[in-house]
Amino acid sequence: LETEKPRTDATAEMSEDLFEGEKGEDAGDASVAYGDSSAGNTPRISAVDKLYIVLISLHGLVRGENLELGRDSDTSGQVKYVVELAKALSSCPGVYRVDLLTRQILAPNYDRGYGEPSETLVPTSFKNLKQERGENSGAYITRIPFGPKDKYLAKEHLWPYVQEFVDGALSHIVHMSKIIGEEIGCGHPMWPAVIHGHYASAGVAAALISGALNVHMVFTGHFLGKDKLEGLLKQGRQTREEINMTYKIMRRIEAEELSLDASEIVIASTRQEIEEQWNLYDGFEVMLARKLRARVKRGANCYGRYMPRMVVSIL
Helix, strand or coil, rough: CCCCHHHHHHHHHHHHHHHHHHHHHHCCCCHCCEEEECCCCCCCCCCCEEEEECCCCCCCCCCCCCCCCCCCCCCCCHHHHHHHHHHHHHHHCCEEEEEEECCCCCCCCCCHHHHCCEEEEEECCCCCCCCCCCCCCCCEEEEECCCCCCCCCCCCHHHHHHHHEEEHHHHHHHHHHHHHHHHHHHCCCCCCCCEECHHHHHHHHCCCCCCCHEEEEEEECCCCHHHHHHHHHHHCCCCCCHHHHHHHHHHHHHHHHHHHHHHCCEEEEEHHHHHHHHHHHCCHHHHHHHHHHHHHHHHHCCCCCCCCCEEEEEC
């Protein structure tokens, strides 16, 4: 009771402030509800103009050219998205290196390129881009070995090996941060400005890595588990238990909740995704996010409550 009373009082006070937060200058401001790319407070990621960015996408067949889109259900639009994102980010002013971390695949009947530890990506060209480059600058696919070495695994079967990936990824990031620091002459390791996880399993990995390194995390859920679960239940072909056995859907939803809690920014494809899909999760609620954002803008106490900033992607 002693623990719950302050929480109840704080909730009541924020409920009263809801109407204050929606008046005046905040009325109709989408950034108060869940943010956008041009308004509100965003994390200060680095005081150095040479950033190191890490993207994580664990499943599917990931390579820089001649993508095998459609070969299986895991090698689809997300694979193309993360590869193009890595290329585009590496061409942005101020970005020194981008690592796209994925799984190393040495299984038979798969191209040997998926087993290469590293692959250089050709950056997207931007006009008038002048930036000093070093030996280790640019964009790379870095393949981390985890799980059975001679077997390709669908995303539903990667969960037991996520921690193994995290261990390998941390080793690579620490090593690369030291190399970049020496290369640009800053006198200390150049830690990643951000760890960006794509899909639930990569979100868990990004949360663990960003927590270990004390750096910012960004998350893109792509196709959310709760939305998929509701769609499958409406079809009526499988019970909830059967769906969970097939798709490991409850583990996926749990991972998405963890990713929400750990992220500073969550990138969505549409406002509908934010308002109708993310709103199904315990870690995000549109109206409460609006209240919290209004209190932050006024410098008021949020009583320890936190929700990530939701941003609609322009890609």
